[in-house]
Amino acid sequence: MKHFINIKDIPVSDLRKIILDAKKRKKKRKNLNILDVDKNSPLKGKFLIQMFEKSSTRTRLSFYLAIKQLGGGTLTLRPDELHLAKDESLADTAKILSTYGNAFMLRTDSDKKLKEFKKHINIPIINGLSPSSHPTQILSDIFTIEEIKKKLISKLNICWIGDANNNVINSLIAASVKFSFNLNIGCPKKYEPKKHLLRWAKKNRGKIYIFNDAKKAANNADVIFTDKVISMNDKINKAKKIKDFKKFQVTSKIINCAKRDVIFLHCLPRGSEVSNEVFLGKHSKVWRQALNRVYVQKSILLYCLDKL
Ligand code: CP
Ligand code: NVA
Numbered sequence: 001m002k003h004f005i006n007i008k009d010i011p012v013s014d015l016r017k018i019i020l021d022a023k024k025r026k027k028k029r030k031n032l033n034i035l036d037v038d039k040n041s042p043l044k045g046k047f048l049i050q051m052f053e054k055s056s057t058r059t060r061l062s063f064y065l066a067i068k069q070l071g072g073g074t075l076t077l078r079p080d081e082l083h084l085a086k087d088e089s090l091a092d093t094a095k096i097l098s099t100y101g102n103a104f105m106l107r108t109d110s111d112k113k114l115k116e117f118k119k120h121i122n123i124p125i126i127n128g129l130s131p132s133s134h135p136t137q138i139l140s141d142i143f144t145i146e147e148i149k150k151k152l153i154s155k156l157n158i159c160w161i162g163d164a165n166n167n168v169i170n171s172l173i174a175a176s177v178k179f180s181f182n183l184n185i186g187c188p189k190k191y192e193p194k195k196h197l198l199r200w201a202k203k204n205r206g207k208i209y210i211f212n213d214a215k216k217a218a219n220n221a222d223v224i225f226t227d228k229v230i231s232m233n234d235k236i237n238k239a240k241k242i243k244d245f246k247k248f249q250v251t252s253k254i255i256n257c258a259k260r261d262v263i264f265l266h267c268l269p270r271g272s273e274v275s276n277e278v279f280l281g282k283h284s285k286v287w288r289q290a291l292n293r294v295y296v297q298k299s300i301l302l303y304c305l306d307k308l
Contacts (some may be wrong), residue, residue: 002304004126005114007135010172010202014190015178017308019143026292034065038298041071042207042307048074049101050128051082053108054281058130058268063105063291070298072102094120103304109233109291124304129167131233137267138171140296142179144289145223148263153181159221159258160187161214162273164193168227172195185210186217190242214248221258224283226250230245242272250274255283256298264291 004010004134025038048067052060060076067074079085084093097104098121106126108114114130128136142153149156158176160169164187173193176183178202185193187210192198201208211217218224229245232240255262255278264284266274278284302308 001122001124002217002306003118003124003197004135004304005118005128005299006133006174007138007171007178008177010135011134011171012178015139018034018139018296018303019063019146019308020024021294022295023147023300024143025298026295029069034041034073035068037071041072042070042302043102043305046070046072046102046158046305047100048072048103048105048301049097050074050105051079051107052128053079053106053110054129056128056291057175059105061289062297063128065294066297067190069294070301072301074160090116091120091204097123098122126300126304132167133171133174134167134267135171135174136293136297136300137168138230139174139227140299141265141267141289142175143296144265144285144292145263145290148288148292151224152250153179155186156206156222157182157220157299158223158225159184159186159218161189161217161248161254162226162245163187163231164210164228165191166231168267169193172225173201173206173208173268177201177204178210179245180205180207183205183209184217184219184221184294186212188212188216188248190244214250214254215257219253220258223263223265224250224255225265226259226273228269229269229273230271245273247274250278252277252281254278 050063064074094117101123103124105126105128108130111130111132118125145153158181164185192210230243262283264278266286
């Protein structure tokens, strides 16, 4: 069974297959309405169960559209409406999900829970964001970068500025090893990536370079990413953390250190980590980035359901 839980555990040949399928499918939808179904309805009769333990705007909507465009159906569960965590075990819940559904998309506040579901479930699980990773976001972002730059990501310099110890950058680090691209990270010393992740990257010949200076990190970049300084459920002193990142806001000055045709990406929602000028400026591709999640997640669903 093919799950989609962490980029680092999925063969790069499979990740490439997903991207290629997404590219073909996107092209074929040029004249279709958002809810029109792809030719041959490849997931006709299939049911995706989604559950969100944390807020979501994009992931929720893009998975809804993804399964609909493939001819299947979906239902979004709210954990507080289930028996789970009250009077029913996770193991029994997982069995029930497997009885009714064909795939399970989970956004969770616990990596342990994701592992537990994987142990007990008989249908593919897709990680729609956990404390340690956000794999559907990053695979989709690679698709967006290659679509805009018309080059393989391995030929580009990717830069991340901001909190380097959250789910999105963890998946970007994993992707940088898998797809073999240069990744410059600009962050305060205290917020560098987790040591075990850097050790794994080094062991796997990752090209990851850390700077405690945003301008140096942005030098010669083709792509600049950032993410919120305060992630959902971040249990820290928020005011202090925002202050620590004062010099790491992506402003025009930072953009000017990169290549002239640099693109700016942000998974959203945004906070103080990017200036309005950059976010709404000509380098920003954030709206296309958000839309592309539909296309890539369709191919992730097909991959998980053995239809690629
Ligand atoms: N980027 C992203 O995952 O957005 P949501 O939290 O709105 O789903
Ligand atoms: N790092 C952010 C990503 C939101 C999509 C968070 O976890 O809140």
